[in-house]
Amino acid sequence: MTDAIACFGEILLRMTAPGRELMLQKPHLDVYVAGAEANVGVGLANLGHSVKMVSRLPDNALGQAALDALRRHGVDTSGIARTADRMGLYFLTQGAGHRASEIFYDRKDSAFAKAGPEDFDWPALLDGVALLHLSGITPALGPRSAEAAIAAADAAAERGIAVSFDGNYRSQLWESWDSDPKSVLTRLVAKAQILFGNHRDISLLLGKEFSGEGAGRRREAAEAAFAAFPNLTTIASTARHVEDADRHRISARIDTLEGEAQTEEVLVAGIVDRIGAGDAFAAGILHGLRSGRDLEWTVRSGLAVTCLKHSLPGDFSLFGPKDIEAFMAGGLDVRR
Numbered sequence: 001m002t003d004a005i006a007c008f009g010e011i012l013l014r015m016t017a018p019g020r021e022l023m024l025q026k027p028h029l030d031v032y033v034a035g036a037e038a039n040v041g042v043g044l045a046n047l048g049h050s051v052k053m054v055s056r057l058p059d060n061a062l063g064q065a066a067l068d069a070l071r072r073h074g075v076d077t078s079g080i081a082r083t084a085d086r087m088g089l090y091f092l093t094q095g096a097g098h099r100a101s102e103i104f105y106d107r108k109d110s111a112f113a114k115a116g117p118e119d120f121d122w123p124a125l126l127d128g129v130a131l132l133h134l135s136g137i138t139p140a141l142g143p144r145s146a147e148a149a150i151a152a153a154d155a156a157a158e159r160g161i162a163v164s165f166d167g168n169y170r171s172q173l174w175e176s177w178d179s180d181p182k183s184v185l186t187r188l189v190a191k192a193q194i195l196f197g198n199h200r201d202i203s204l205l206l207g208k209e210f211s212g213e214g215a216g217r218r219r220e221a222a223e224a225a226f227a228a229f230p231n232l233t234t235i236a237s238t239a240r241h242v243e244d245a246d247r248h249r250i251s252a253r254i255d256t257l258e259g260e261a262q263t264e265e266v267l268v269a270g271i272v273d274r275i276g277a278g279d280a281f282a283a284g285i286l287h288g289l290r291s292g293r294d295l296e297w298t299v300r301s302g303l304a305v306t307c308l309k310h311s312l313p314g315d316f317s318l319f320g321p322k323d324i325e326a327f328m329a330g331g332l333d334v335r336r
Helices: 036-046 061-072 143-158 181-189 199-206 214-228 277-290 295-309 321-329
Strands: 004-008 012-016 030-034 051-058 076-083 088-093 102-106 129-135 162-166 194-196 234-244 247-256 260-262 266-269
Touching (some): 030 036, 036 129, 051 061, 214 260, 247 295, 260 295, 277 321
Parallel strands (some): 012 088, 129 162
Antiparallel strands (some): 088 102, 234 247, 247 266
C-alpha cells in the first residue's frame, strides 16, 4: 500500500436502544462497530482511498467482529494488534422530538486504552503512509493514551507525513482522570496541517474568546490558529442549528491561509442517526483535499457526506463519489 491514509484510534462497539426507545426500555440493544477514527477510515475507503487502521482489539469474538467489519469496507487491518484485554463500549439513547440523544462510555482498561507509546511500531506502521488521521478522543482516554497519540503525531512529523487532527472534545472522558486537555491538545495540533474544529475548539487551545458571530468569528479564530500553529494550513468545520431531534440546519466551512469557502445552510430533516456525522464530514473534506479539488468543491463534499450520514443507522458513512455528485446536483427523486 502506497500513499495511504492511516487512522489511529480505538475501535468500539456501540450499543444502541432500538428506535427511539430509552435504554433497556425493551431488554435488547442494537450493536454497531464504531469509533471516531475508524468511522473516518471507513468513510474514506468507501470514497475510494487506501486506508490503514492502527489500533488494538481483544483477541475474542467481539474483536474479530470489529476487524471483519472494517475489512468488509476495504480498510487494511494489518496495523491492528490483538491482545487479551477487553473491548471498549459506548451506549447511545437516540433523541426524539425535544429529548436530546445521550451517550455514556464503558472504555476503561480496554485493549486500546491500556496501550502506551511503546506498543506501536511507528516506523513500520507508517511505511507507505502519506497522511495520519488522529482525533482528540484518543488522548482523552488517559495518560498512556495521550502519550501514544503524541508519539504517533511526532513519528509522522519526523517522517514528513501530513497529520490531520479532529478536536472531538469529549468532556466525559477528559474529566474521568487528572487531565490537562489544553496542554495535550496543543501539542497535537502543533504537529497538524489539517484541523477539524470550530471557534470553540480554538478558544480552548488559545485561552481566548472570539468576537462577532458566524463567518466573521470563525475567520478570526482561524487566523489566530494559523498564527499560533505555523504547521496548520487548513481548518474545516460545520455549524449545526438543532430545531429538534429530527430537523437540523447544517453548513460547512473551510479556511486556509490564503482564503476561505463557506456553504449555504442545508436543512436535514427526517434524521435517522446523527452519530458519526462529524467523522463523515472529515472523510468528505479529506476526500476533496486528497483528490486535488478546490476549496469550494471540497467544502461542499464535506457537507454532502455529513448530511447523507444522517440517513443511515450506525456510525459508518457508506457513501461513494457518485453519492456526493448526486447530492451536489440536488437530485432527490428515485434513481432508476
